[in-house]
Amino acid sequence: MPHTVVLLLTFSPLALVLAMIAARGFAESKETYTGEVIGRGVSTSTGTYGPTGRYVMHIRTDEGRELSIEVNGSTYRSLDVGDRVVKEWGRRWPERSA
Numbered sequence: 001m002p003h004t005v006v007l008l009l010t011f012s013p014l015a016l017v018l019a020m021i022a023a024r025g026f027a028e029s030k031e032t033y034t035g036e037v038i039g040r041g042v043s044t045s046t047g048t049y050g051p052t053g054r055y056v057m058h059i060r061t062d063e064g065r066e067l068s069i070e071v072n073g074s075t076y077r078s079l080d081v082g083d084r085v086v087k088e089w090g091r092r093w094p095e096r097s098a
Helices: 002-032 071-076
Strands: 034-048 050-061 066-071 084-087
Touching: 034 066, 050 071, 066 071
Parallel strands: none
Antiparallel strands: 034 050, 034 084, 050 066
């Protein structure tokens, strides 16, 4: 019995964190919009494993909403201020509009 309690207390927080990460990624992939990149930026920090970068894009949708989204490095490098973007259902990040 005591081993069961220890196992539950050990793995429950890990399962909760993994579920929260999965839910965030799923919610991001369901959103759709078209718009224009109005700003972008990089913030860096030094952690336990060395320097890390956070890439942020600021987008104004055609409906007038302003979004600040964190993207990966290749998406950040492929988009510039003024570019038209489209975010399709099932995709994690926006892409340049054709």
